[in-house]
Amino acid sequence: MPGEEFHEWLRREGRIVIVGASLAGLTAAESLRAGGFAGSLTLIGDEPHEPYDRPPLSKAVLLGRASPEHTELPRRREIDAAWRLGVAATGLDMAAKRVRLADGEEVPYDRLLIATGVRARPWPKEEEARLDGVFVLRTRDDAVRLHRRMAAPPRRVFVVGAGFTGSEIASACRDRGIAVTVAERADGPLVGALGGVVGAVAAELHRDNGVDLRTGVMVTGLEGDTTGRVRAAHLSDGGVVETDVVVVSLGATRNTDWLAGSGLGAGPRGIACDAGCRAFDFRGIVTDDVFVAGDVARSPHPLFGYQFLSLEHWGNAVAQAEVAAHNMISASADRRPHLWVPAFWSSQFGVNIKSVGVPTMGEEIMITQGSLAERRFVGVYGHRGRVIAAVSFDNTRWLEFYQRQIETGAPFPVEYRTVDRRPEGRKPVPADFPDPSLPTHGPTVTLSGYSPADRRLVFTPARH
Amino acid sequence: MTQAPLLRRITDHSSRADPYPLYEELRRTPVLHEEEGGPYVVSSYYDILGLLHDPRVSSDAANLAAAGDDELSGPEATGLPPSFLRLDPPEHDRLRRIANSSFGPPHRPRRIDSMRGELAGIVTGLVDGFGDARQIDLVDQFAYPFPVTVICRLLGVPREDEPRFRGWVDPVVAALDPDTRQGGDAGFRRTVQEARMQLGMYLAGLVEQRAREPRDDMLSDLAAGHGPGGSMSTMEVLSTAVLLLIAGHETTVNLIANGMLTLLRHPECLHRLREDPGLSVRVVEELLRYEPPVQLVPQRTCIADIELRGVTIPRESRIWLVLAAGNRDPERFRDPDRFDPDREDLEHLGFGSGIHICFGAPLARLEAQLALAELARRLDGPRLVEDPPPYRSNAVLRGPRHLHVAVDAVRPSEAVYF
Numbered sequence: 001m002p003g004e005e006f007h008e009w010l011r012r013e014g015r016i017v018i019v020g021a022s023l024a025g026l027t028a029a030e031s032l033r034a035g036g037f038a039g040s041l042t043l044i045g046d047e048p049h050e051p052y053d054r055p056p057l058s059k060a061v062l063l064g065r066a067s068p069e070h071t072e073l074p075r076r077r078e079i080d081a082a083w084r085l086g087v088a089a090t091g092l093d094m095a096a097k098r099v100r101l102a103d104g105e106e107v108p109y110d111r112l113l114i115a116t117g118v119r120a121r122p123w124p125k126e127e128e129a130r131l132d133g134v135f136v137l138r139t140r141d142d143a144v145r146l147h148r149r150m151a152a153p154p155r156r157v158f159v160v161g162a163g164f165t166g167s168e169i170a171s172a173c174r175d176r177g178i179a180v181t182v183a184e185r186a187d188g189p190l191v192g193a194l195g196g197v198v199g200a201v202a203a204e205l206h207r208d209n210g211v212d213l214r215t216g217v218m219v220t221g222l223e224g225d226t227t228g229r230v231r232a233a234h235l236s237d238g239g240v241v242e243t244d245v246v247v248v249s250l251g252a253t254r255n256t257d258w259l260a261g262s263g264l265g266a267g268p269r270g271i272a273c274d275a276g277c278r279a280f281d282f283r284g285i286v287t288d289d290v291f292v293a294g295d296v297a298r299s300p301h302p303l304f305g306y307q308f309l310s311l312e313h314w315g316n317a318v319a320q321a322e323v324a325a326h327n328m329i330s331a332s333a334d335r336r337p338h339l340w341v342p343a344f345w346s347s348q349f350g351v352n353i354k355s356v357g358v359p360t361m362g363e364e365i366m367i368t369q370g371s372l373a374e375r376r377f378v379g380v381y382g383h384r385g386r387v388i389a390a391v392s393f394d395n396t397r398w399l400e401f402y403q404r405q406i407e408t409g410a411p412f413p414v415e416y417r418t419v420d421r422r423p424e425g426r427k428p429v430p431a432d433f434p435d436p437s438l439p440t441h442g443p444t445v446t447l448s449g450y451s452p453a454d455r456r457l458v459f460t461p462a463r464h
Numbered sequence: 465m466t467q468a469p470l471l472r473r474i475t476d477h478s479s480r481a482d483p484y485p486l487y488e489e490l491r492r493t494p495v496l497h498e499e500e501g502g503p504y505v506v507s508s509y510y511d512i513l514g515l516l517h518d519p520r521v522s523s524d525a526a527n528l529a530a531a532g533d534d535e536l537s538g539p540e541a542t543g544l545p546p547s548f549l550r551l552d553p554p555e556h557d558r559l560r561r562i563a564n565s566s567f568g569p570p571h572r573p574r575r576i577d578s579m580r581g582e583l584a585g586i587v588t589g590l591v592d593g594f595g596d597a598r599q600i601d602l603v604d605q606f607a608y609p610f611p612v613t614v615i616c617r618l619l620g621v622p623r624e625d626e627p628r629f630r631g632w633v634d635p636v637v638a639a640l641d642p643d644t645r646q647g648g649d650a651g652f653r654r655t656v657q658e659a660r661m662q663l664g665m666y667l668a669g670l671v672e673q674r675a676r677e678p679r680d681d682m683l684s685d686l687a688a689g690h691g692p693g694g695s696m697s698t699m700e701v702l703s704t705a706v707l708l709l710i711a712g713h714e715t716t717v718n719l720i721a722n723g724m725l726t727l728l729r730h731p732e733c734l735h736r737l738r739e740d741p742g743l744s745v746r747v748v749e750e751l752l753r754y755e756p757p758v759q760l761v762p763q764r765t766c767i768a769d770i771e772l773r774g775v776t777i778p779r780e781s782r783i784w785l786v787l788a789a790g791n792r793d794p795e796r797f798r799d800p801d802r803f804d805p806d807r808e809d810l811e812h813l814g815f816g817s818g819i820h821i822c823f824g825a826p827l828a829r830l831e832a833q834l835a836l837a838e839l840a841r842r843l844d845g846p847r848l849v850e851d852p853p854p855y856r857s858n859a860v861l862r863g864p865r866h867l868h869v870a871v872d873a874v875r876p877s878e879a880v881y882f
Binding site for chain 1: 513514517518519520521522524552553554557767768769779818819821
């Protein structure tokens with residue numbers, strides 16, 4: 001069948017299966033219907049719940065301001081789908097175009113979207129992980145359990161890892177007047193995501209809010225009592241912290257295990273796909289009927305040296321799902337690239353933190369507005385003479401400007417005057433990431449045009 | 465024959481009834497700089513949005529004065545420091561945060577919504593006051609008194625003092641008009657300075673009183689000076705109060721009057737609103753795009769060179785952002801000259817954007833929604849007596865001076881509301 005005819009048939013009566021019934025999966029389903037897909041649609045999700053929103057779970061829900069049962073994602077339109085909830089996908093047969101389910105059933109597809117996301121990385125010592133009082137926080141069920149335990153309230157909560165989730169949990173504890181200890185391997189909270197300069201501010205934020213913050217230490221073990229309840233955490237510096245609730249927030253693991261042996265290019269770092277969300281097989285050949293979106297996807301981004309980015313960002317899941325849905329039912333000439341500029345937000349200790357771009361690529365940072373000491377600032381990250389990312393503490397409204405700077409490959413350091421520039425912000429300083437990414441000698445790519453309607457990529461070859 | 469510069473034609477009073485063809489002409493030169501020393505005028509949606517978020521663009525009155533503007537409200541002129549509208553961070557952020565702690569979330573999330581019933585009562589009362597009249601001036605009898613009553617209530621300014629402060633407000637508002645400023649003589653400037661001073665002194669008396677005997681109003685909160693966001697000096701309280709008093713009624717009056725005018729020109733929308741008061745939310749949002757009460761922002765200066773569409777705007781230039789032109793930019797809005805409350809994609813520039821985004825937006829929205837829904841419901845057979853109506857001279861805060869409407873009858877109010 002010629003391409004156009006095939007896509008017409010697909011839109012009319014094709015079968016689309018979406019594995020993963022969370023933000024990306026639901027968004028894709030809605031976008032498919034909005035884009036005129038009239039065929040059969042199946043959504044498969046391993047959790048028994050209808051799609052719900054995760055960001056509130058570590059914020060409003062922990063604070064008791066929202067019930068974990070009431071975080072359903074709003075439905076933008078009727079999607080007329082067959083729902084298979086509470087059943088995990090366990091395998092994929094790409095040749096036969098079938099998804100295997102945990103209950104033995106097989107679901108055939110003409111086009112498949114994989115949006116299985118990530119799960120919380122558990123405490124690595126299984127026996128300790130099973131102790132009563134040891135939690136992770138990723139799903140609604142996790143939130144219900146943790147919330148119930150925090151209502152008791154515990155004498156002390158112990159948080160392993162001071163990334164965004166760990167910091168938000170610590171913030172919620174302090175807000176509720178619960179004593180909390182946070183242990184972090186790096187020199188400060190958020191260092192892995194935002195570097196040491198910003199991490200130092202985050203550390204002050206923790207300590208000023210009464211968090212017992214332990215940095216530069218590892219948790220060597222969790223100790224239980226005779227009844228199997230956790231009672232203490234042991235640290236690499238010899239310290240012992242008595243606690244009755246431990247929250248393990250050591251980041252996430254991609255849900256790709258079910259694809260082992262399928263022939264898809266899937267592994268611990270996610271599923272590789274092209275800018276149009278089509279999955280690669282393990283030989284590096286792009287498939288034409290398997291698409292990927294959301295946290296589980298890794299796709300090359302022209303603004304960031306064509307590195308394969310995998311982003312655990314709410315906005316990315318939405319944008320990528322929309323692009324994937326569009327491309328699944330469009331002929332190749334009509335397909336769109338996923339060129340979302342990474343954006344992330346967090347709220348903790350009463351401060352709104354937001355970042356755009358890829359801070360971890362930054363070698364240096366410059367505080368172009370406000371001041372670190374006041375904890376109200378915009379920091380700009382530079383990578384090989386370009387603006388590559390920006391972060392704001394309580395200064396969100398300026399970030400659109402910096403996003404544009406990233407998109408157009410604006411020069412770094414930022415030499416021009418800005419409002420509220422302080423003396424400390426005149427010179428760049430090392431961004432201080434624990435593991436700086438390797439510099440590449442690649443060409444420069446920028447997004448140009450004044451409006452999203454006339455956006456185009458401009459490719460400037462590198463000079464010798 | 466040489467035509468007058470476009471900017472002069474826009475600010476000229478004769479263009480007030482319909483400036484939109486001129487804005488269309490303006491967008492053809494997205495960065496317009498007509499005269500040496502004059503402003504750079506920006507009129508396309510995405511360019512305006514970009515500059516509203518650009519940290520190289522300053523709102524500081526001192527920068528504007530340095531850029532050669534006849535600054536009328538500088539500190540030395542009136543003895544009052546500039547309000548947060550005319551300041552950059554960090555001072556802007558501090559003052560706005562303190563003011564907001566008495567107005568909106570996170571500290572007072574329900575302040576505006578809790579006024580809904582009271583606002584509805586004021587609206588009903590004003591329409592009741594039309595009596596048996598067959599012709600009504602919707603500006604003098606409704607669109608002006610309503611927001612004045614509300615802002616007085618919110619701030620804690622006695623409503624009966626309105627005739628007193630209106631005499632001071634008018635010259636201050638006139639001074640915002642760029643055309644007046646170009647032609648303003650020394651006598652006019654003195655009048656404006658005097659008016660701002662008088663207004664400040666009048667409010668100083670109230671603030672002092674509220675500091676002694678606090679009530680449930682914003683002046684009391686500001687005077688108390690120990691809110692969650694920090695405290696203001698007395699002079700800062702006064703310039704904030706002057707700002708809120710003026711902004712609180714000089715903009716909403718135009719939103720309501722422009723709104724009724726637009727609805728009378730689109731009878732099918734008026735009819736739908738009468739049948740379904742809930743439509744007022746969409747009607748007001750589309751009005752903020754289609755006929756924004758603040759047409760342009762003439763108070764920005766760039767503190768560094770800015771490249772825009774191939775034009776370099778040199779540092780220390782004045783920049784005008786023509787919000788009303790951006791709102792009709794076909795690059796952003798399909799069929800932009802059509803009034804269409806059913807639009808799905810409606811991120812208008814009516815309230816600006818960035819750190820100076822309209823402080824009172826939630827109040828303005830609620831006022832306009834209640835006002836238009838009530839007028840639509842209670843005016844039987846409303847029609848314009850003259851179209852276009854006479855306009856106020858101001859090119860920035862644009863709206864009808866009078867809006868004479870003939871009606872068959874005014875329906876009685878319903879016994880129960882909210």
